[in-house]
Amino acid sequence: MLNPIKIEAINLTKRFGELMAVDHINLEVNPGEILGFLGPNGAGKTTAIRMFCGLLKPDEGVVLYNSQSLHQFPDGKSLLGVCPQENVHWERLTCKEQMVFTGEMYNLPRKLAKSRSLDLLEQLGLSSQAGKQARRLSGGMKRRLNIALALVHDPAVLFLDEPEAGLDPQSRVLMREFITGLAGSRTVILTTHNMDEADRLSDRVAIIDEGKILRVDTPENLKHSIGTNSTLEDVFIQLTGKKLRT
Amino acid sequence: MKLLAVIRKSFTEQIRQVWILLLTISMAPFFVGIFYLIYKSTALNLQVSVVNLDSQSAGHRDADFGKELLRYLESVKNDTIPVAFNEVSDRATAEEQVRNKQAHAMIIIPAGFSDSILFKREGGNVRVPFELSGNLTETNYMISAILGITYVSGYINSVTGTLEPYHFIETPAGLSSKLNDFTLAIPGLLVLATIMLMFSGAIAFVVEPEKKTMLRLKLSRVRPVTFLTGIAIVQVLVGLVSILLTLWTSYLFGFDFSGSFWLFLLVCVLTCLSVIGFSLILAGVTKSVNEVLVVGNFPLFLFMFFSGTFFSIQGATLFTLGGYAFTIPGLMSTYHGTEALKQVLIYQAGISEIWPQLVSISGLTIIYFLIGYWIYRKRHMVVF
Numbered sequence: 326m327l328n329p330i331k332i333e334a335i336n337l338t339k340r341f342g343e344l345m346a347v348d349h350i351n352l353e354v355n356p357g358e359i360l361g362f363l364g365p366n367g368a369g370k371t372t373a374i375r376m377f378c379g380l381l382k383p384d385e386g387v388v389l390y391n392s393q394s395l396h397q398f399p400d401g402k403s404l405l406g407v408c409p410q411e412n413v414h415w416e417r418l419t420c421k422e423q424m425v426f427t428g429e430m431y432n433l434p435r436k437l438a439k440s441r442s443l444d445l446l447e448q449l450g451l452s453s454q455a456g457k458q459a460r461r462l463s464g465g466m467k468r469r470l471n472i473a474l475a476l477v478h479d480p481a482v483l484f485l486d487e488p489e490a491g492l493d494p495q496s497r498v499l500m501r502e503f504i505t506g507l508a509g510s511r512t513v514i515l516t517t518h519n520m521d522e523a524d525r526l527s528d529r530v531a532i533i534d535e536g537k538i539l540r541v542d543t544p545e546n547l548k549h550s551i552g553t554n555s556t557l558e559d560v561f562i563q564l565t566g567k568k569l570r571t
Numbered sequence: 572m573k574l575l576a577v578i579r580k581s582f583t584e585q586i587r588q589v590w591i592l593l594l595t596i597s598m599a600p601f602f603v604g605i606f607y608l609i610y611k612s613t614a615l616n617l618q619v620s621v622v623n624l625d626s627q628s629a630g631h632r633d634a635d636f637g638k639e640l641l642r643y644l645e646s647v648k649n650d651t652i653p654v655a656f657n658e659v660s661d662r663a664t665a666e667e668q669v670r671n672k673q674a675h676a677m678i679i680i681p682a683g684f685s686d687s688i689l690f691k692r693e694g695g696n697v698r699v700p701f702e703l704s705g706n707l708t709e710t711n712y713m714i715s716a717i718l719g720i721t722y723v724s725g726y727i728n729s730v731t732g733t734l735e736p737y738h739f740i741e742t743p744a745g746l747s748s749k750l751n752d753f754t755l756a757i758p759g760l761l762v763l764a765t766i767m768l769m770f771s772g773a774i775a776f777v778v779e780p781e782k783k784t785m786l787r788l789k790l791s792r793v794r795p796v797t798f799l800t801g802i803a804i805v806q807v808l809v810g811l812v813s814i815l816l817t818l819w820t821s822y823l824f825g826f827d828f829s830g831s832f833w834l835f836l837l838v839c840v841l842t843c844l845s846v847i848g849f850s851l852i853l854a855g856v857t858k859s860v861n862e863v864l865v866v867g868n869f870p871l872f873l874f875m876f877f878s879g880t881f882f883s884i885q886g887a888t889l890f891t892l893g894g895y896a897f898t899i900p901g902l903m904s905t906y907h908g909t910e911a912l913k914q915v916l917i918y919q920a921g922i923s924e925i926w927p928q929l930v931s932i933s934g935l936t937i938i939y940f941l942i943g944y945w946i947y948r949k950r951h952m953v954v955f
Contacts, residue, residue: 382955402792413783417587429576430791
């Protein structure tokens with residue numbers, strides 16, 4: 326794995342016709358930091374993340390990793406690991422098979438891909454399911470498999486979109502411990518609607534709405550900014566309002 | 572090696588999709604069985620009803636040429652085309668047999684036939700009005716009529732001592748004298764085995780964007796050409812299994828394989844590749860397996876009908892290549908695949924005789940792949 330990476334979004338903008346999905350956002354994520362990326366539905370989180378990963382071309386602006394674009398970065402493709410909101414895996418491959426395949430797609434030697442796969446499956450409580458086809462796993466197991474798939478090539482930057490969605494309390498605890506364990510060695514951007522999850526896991530939180538970054542600060546500072554005994558949800562509602570989003 | 576990893580993954584997924592795999596590889600062998608039953612039940616066995624209106628010549632009591640012709644026709648044995656001439660008492664019965672398809676044709680030996688023969692023998696000039704009747708739209712009638720005319724003419728020439736100033740020598744082309752309709756259908760059925768790859772190939776290509784696993788491939792920056800080649804190689808293997816299964820089934824039903832096996836294999840691999848190339852176009856314009864199954868029906872029928880598997884189609888010539896006419900059906904590669912397999916399997920042709928077909932299949936394969944690659948990449952595999 327590479328050393329932790331600093332991420333910078335500079336003036337990042339994306340329009341879909343009349344809709345300004347991401348509106349000139351500027352954001353810095355420090356090396357080894359876990360940044361909670363919060364926003365209501367349609368706020369622009371996913372669009373921004375897709376631009377961070379090179380899956381969507383910005384209309385304006387740039388994303389830099391240690392001051393270099395993804396294309397300039399040596400072996401840039403191995404830099405990023407992504408766990409999308411939906412479970413994305415090959416239904417008819419076993420957990421181990423798809424982990425090894427994903428590793429090989431990132432140029433990992435097959436032997437190394439196998440050992441890393443078994444290690445990650447062990448850490449995420451899936452070692453007993455290694456030989457089972459993904460379609461036969463429970464929802465929680467699939468979620469954990471998706472985290473493992475994002476990490477098999479040992480990326481320096483990790484994007485986690487709702488990592489705890491659909492997990493039971495036991496799995497949530499396991500997942501939090503696992504993500505916390507990643508801190509320091511990787512830069513993590515965590516997208517979630519779960520304020521408790523963001524509060525517990527994030528070093529800093531960025532709140533986005535209508536394509537604009539509204540605030541970026543530590544959870545503690547954000548909570549104190551609106552009063553004692555406030556929660557992150559209070560901060561979120563105060564900044565984004567109570568209006569339901571489509 | 573990424574290509575090897577894609578092949579391994581695609582192969583594993585393919586064999587675990589048991590129903591798709593079974594349907595893909597078993598369709599053509601199944602149709603071999605169907606065709607065998609069709610041709611067996613419709614095996615050529617021509618029946619011709621003969622009505623004899625002639626009677627003994629009044630002047631010569633031993634001259635009954637109508638009856639003699641009838642016996643001659645009844646004794647005819649044709650090794651190539653089974654035909655039987657049967658006496659029927661009257662015209663109405665013969666007509667009814669033709670209508671009921673109990674007979675393919677009827678011949679009326681006219682009244683006064685014996686007298687006409689005698690008159691001819693004595694140097695007279697006569698034209699005997701033989702009547703042939705049957706359903707003119709049926710091929711079997713035409714064959715029966717030709718055979719009837721041939722035998723009747725031969726008999727009359729024989730009894731009148733007339734010698735025609737010509738005679739035909741029939742030379743069978745290739746193995747055609749040993750062929751039957753079932754054998755002739757086999758090249759088309761072998762190509763049918765490749766046509767099914769259009770669905771299995773398109774499904775293998777489109778399932779990644781549909782299930783969003785394409786995201787992982789895009790993030791890994793795997794080159795589209797590596798990913799698509801890996802899937803195509805597995806699909807070629809599936810196609811070859813299907814073709815060999817079809818060939819084996821044909822053999823069980825009596826098809827006698829002849830010609831160069833390696834040339835046969837080359838034609839099959841090229842045809843498989845071309846269909847897989849087309850499946851890439853199909854996967855490029857669709858977003859899900861359901862769409863593939865709906866949209867795919869249109870090219871499926873084009874491939875099937877233009878291959879000549881079920882009907883022989885002749886379209887307008889677009890251009891010629893080494894004397895080989897490139898027609899509108901030739902826009903579908905399976906047409907050339909069938910033509911090449913016919914040449915190899917039936918006429919034992921070599922590569923020098925089927926190069927225009929090989930060039931045509933290869934050219935169309937490249938065109939299909941280029942179009943398919945462009946559409947698929949643009950729609951499903953763009954990264955920045």
